[in-house]
Amino acid sequence: xxxxxxxxxxxxxxxxxxxxxxxxxxxxxxxxxxxxxxxxxxxxxxxxxxxxxxxxxxxxxxxxxxxxxxxxxxxxxxxxxxxxxxxxxxxxxxxxxxxxxxxxxxxxxxxxxxxxxxxxxxxxxxxxxxxxxxxxxxxxxxxxxxxxxxxxxxxxxxxxxxxxxxxxxxxxxxxxxxxxxxxxxxxxxxxxxxxxxxxxxxxxxxxxxxxxxxxxxxxxxxxxxxxxxxxxxxxxxxxxxxxxxxxxxxxxxxxxxxxxxxxxxxxxxxxxxxxxxxxxxxxxxxxxxxxxxxxxxxxxxxxxxxxxxxxxxxxxxxxxxxxxxxxxxxxxxxxxxxxxxxxxxxxxxxxxxxxxxxxxxxxxxxxxxxxxxxxxxxxxxxxxxxxxxxxxxxxx
Numbered sequence: 001x002x003x004x005x006x007x008x009x010x011x012x013x014x015x016x017x018x019x020x021x022x023x024x025x026x027x028x029x030x031x032x033x034x035x036x037x038x039x040x041x042x043x044x045x046x047x048x049x050x051x052x053x054x055x056x057x058x059x060x061x062x063x064x065x066x067x068x069x070x071x072x073x074x075x076x077x078x079x080x081x082x083x084x085x086x087x088x089x090x091x092x093x094x095x096x097x098x099x100x101x102x103x104x105x106x107x108x109x110x111x112x113x114x115x116x117x118x119x120x121x122x123x124x125x126x127x128x129x130x131x132x133x134x135x136x137x138x139x140x141x142x143x144x145x146x147x148x149x150x151x152x153x154x155x156x157x158x159x160x161x162x163x164x165x166x167x168x169x170x171x172x173x174x175x176x177x178x179x180x181x182x183x184x185x186x187x188x189x190x191x192x193x194x195x196x197x198x199x200x201x202x203x204x205x206x207x208x209x210x211x212x213x214x215x216x217x218x219x220x221x222x223x224x225x226x227x228x229x230x231x232x233x234x235x236x237x238x239x240x241x242x243x244x245x246x247x248x249x250x251x252x253x254x255x256x257x258x259x260x261x262x263x264x265x266x267x268x269x270x271x272x273x274x275x276x277x278x279x280x281x282x283x284x285x286x287x288x289x290x291x292x293x294x295x296x297x298x299x300x301x302x303x304x305x306x307x308x309x310x311x312x313x314x315x316x317x318x319x320x321x322x323x324x325x326x327x328x329x330x331x332x333x334x335x336x337x338x339x340x341x342x343x344x345x346x347x348x349x350x351x352x353x354x355x356x357x358x359x360x361x362x363x364x365x366x367x368x369x370x371x372x373x374x375x376x377x378x379x380x381x382x383x384x385x386x387x388x389x390x391x392x393x394x395x396x
Contacts, residue, residue, distance in 0.1 A: 003111030005392040006040035007033070008104070010127045011118035012096075013143070014045040015071060016078065018064040021278045025197060025305050026118050028281075029384075031074065032198075032377050037385035039392060040111075043076040044103055046096045046126075048083035059085070079103045090155060092122035097129040108134040114168070114391045115139070120146040120160050120181075128163035137168040137391045141195070142181040144173075144302030144323065145234075151184045161185040164192075168391055171195040171384075173303035174324025195384055196324075198377030199308040203285050206314035206365045212290035216276065222250030223359055226291035226315070228284060228306040229298075231259030231275075236297030236320065236345065241268050243295075243352035251359070253295075256287050288313035293358055299345045301325055311372035314365025316340040318354045328375070338367050 009030050013023030023045075034041030050059050068077045081099030084091065107113055115138035117127035124140045131138035140163060151157040164170050164185035170192045172178035178192040185192075210220055218224065229235050238261070240253055255265060255275045266275040279287065288294070294310035294317045301323035308328060310317050317340035319325045326342060329335045335342050341358060343350040 004040040005112045005394065006042060006107070006114075007037070007116050007388050007392075008107055008113045009041070009043045009116045009118065010045075010100070010104075010130075010138075011043075011123045012046055012048075013118055013123075014043055014076065016045070016065045016076065017069055017071070018061055018066070021280060023118075024281060027072070027074075028200065029197060029377075029380075030116065031072075032381045033384045033388065036381050037388050037394075039388060039394070041074055042107065043071075043074055044100055044107070045076055045078050046081050046100050046123075047078045049080040049099075050083050050085060077103050089150075089153070093125035093129070093159060096122045096126035100126065101130060101133070104130045105134055108136050112136075112392055114388060116388070117141065119143050120163070121150045121156050124167075125159045125163045128166055132166070138166075139169040139171065139387070139391075140164060140167045142170075142172040142177050142192075142302070144177065145300065147172075147177065147180045147184050148300045148302075148323070157184050161187075169193065169387055173197055174327055176323050176327065177302045193383070195380050196375070197303050197305050197308070198380055199305065199312045199372065199375045200281075201312055201373060201376050203281060204288060204309045204312035205285075206369055207286075207289040209289055212286045215286055216254070216274075216290055218254070218274070218290060219252070222252060223248075223293070224291045225251065225253045225355065226256070226287055226294050226310070227253060227296070228256045228287070228294070228309075229296070229304075231255065231257050231261040231265060233261065234299045235261075236299055237261065237265055237295075238268070239297040239346070239348045239351050240295045241265050241273055242348045243355055244269060244272050246349075246352040247356060247359070254287060254291060256284055284309070285313065288315050291315055292363065293318060293340075293355065295351070295355065296320065296325070297343075297345070297351055298322055298325075303328070308372060308375045311339065311368055312375070314363075314369045316358055316363060316368060318343065318351065318358060320345040330371075337361060338364055339371060 079100045081095040117124040182189045182192045258278045296319035303324040321342040341354040
C-alpha cells in the first residue's frame with residue numbers, strides 16, 4: 001500500500017481549544033473538501049510568539065494554544081514563530097516559514113502533500129517558501145484584507161506576486177477579490193479562480209424567533225437588528241449604533257462578536273445595544289433566528305459568510321456595496337428588496353434610511369431562504385476537491 005496523500009492546510013486562520021471560533025470558516029471548508037477528495041488532511045496553523053513582557057490581551061490567548069492537538073477529528077500543529085507587535089509586518093512571512101519549517105519538512109518526508117495556504121500574507125508567502133524548500137506543490141486562497149489592505153505595501157505586494165506566479169492554483173472567495181488578487185500579482189484575471197465559501201444549509205435555517213429571543217434573554221416584542229463580526233473600526237458597526245437614533249425606540253441591535261470596539265459600541269447604544277461576545281456557530285444560528293434584519297456596514301469585505309448565513313436563515317440584509325456582497329445579493333442594482341439593500345460605506349444616513357425601509361416592508365423569510373439555497377457547499381467543494389486530487393496525482 002502506498003503512502004497516504006494529504007492536503008496540508010497552512011494558515012493562521014484555524015480554530016483551537018484556546019481560540020475555538022478563530023478561522024472556523026477555513027475548517028468548515030477544508031473538512032468538506034478533504035472528505036470529497038478522499039484524501040488525508042492535516043493542518044499547520046502557526047502561532048505568533050512574543051517576548052513574555054508583551055504577553056497580554058490576545059497574545060496571552062495565543063500563548064495558550066497547544067503545540068499540537070486534534071480539533072474536531074483533524075490533526076493540527078501550531079508551530080511558534082517570532083513576532084514583533086507593531087513593528088514586524090514585513091518580517092512576518094520569513095518568521096512564519098522559519099517557525100514552521102521543521103513541521104512541514106516532517107510532513108513532506110512522510111508522504112505526498114500539497115500545501116493549501118489561506119490568507120496571502122504572511123501565510124501564503126511563507127507557504128511558497130516552504131513548498132520550494134521541500135519540492136511540493138502549493139495553492140493560495142485570498143480572503144480579503146490580505147489583498148485589500150496588506151498588499152497596499154508595495155514590498156508585500158511584490159512578495160505576494162512572486163508567490164502567486166509559482167503557485168499551482170490561485171483562488172479567491174469572490175469575483176471582486178479575484179480581480180484584485182490578479183491585479184496585485186500581475187497575473188491574467190483567468191489565472192485566479194473563484195472558489196466561494198458555502199453555507200451550511202442545515203445549521204442556518206429559519207426557525208422559531210420567539211424561542212430564539214428567549215434563549216438570549218431578549219424582549220419578545222420590538223424589532224431586532226443583528227451585527228455579526230469582529231468589533232473593529234473597519235466593520236462600521238458604529239454606523240449601525242448611530243442609526244438607532246433615527247429609528248423607533250423599540251428597535252434594538254444585537255452584536256455577536258468581540259474586539260476592541262465592543263465596550264464603546266455597547267455604551268454608545270444607550271441601552272439599545274446588546275453585546276454577547278463571540279459565539280460558536282450553533283449559537284450564532286440562534287441569533288439569526290432571533291433577528292429581523294442583518295446589518296453589515298463594512299468598509300471592505302471578501303465574501304462575508306455572515307451574509308449567506310443570514311439569507312439561509314431567512315433574514316434580509318442591509319450592507320455596504322463592497323467586495324463580494326453585491327455578488328451574494330444577486331449583482332442587481334438596486335438589490336431585490338425581498339433580500340435587502342446596499343448602501344455606500346460610511347454613510348450613516350443611507351444606512352438608517354435603508355433599515356427603516358426594510359423595517360416598514362413585510363418580510364418573506366421563505367423567499368429569502370429559497371434564494372440562499374444556491375450557496376450550498378457542493379459547487380465550491382467539487383471544484384477544490386478535483387484540483388487537489390490532480391495535484392496529488394489522483395484520477396478524476
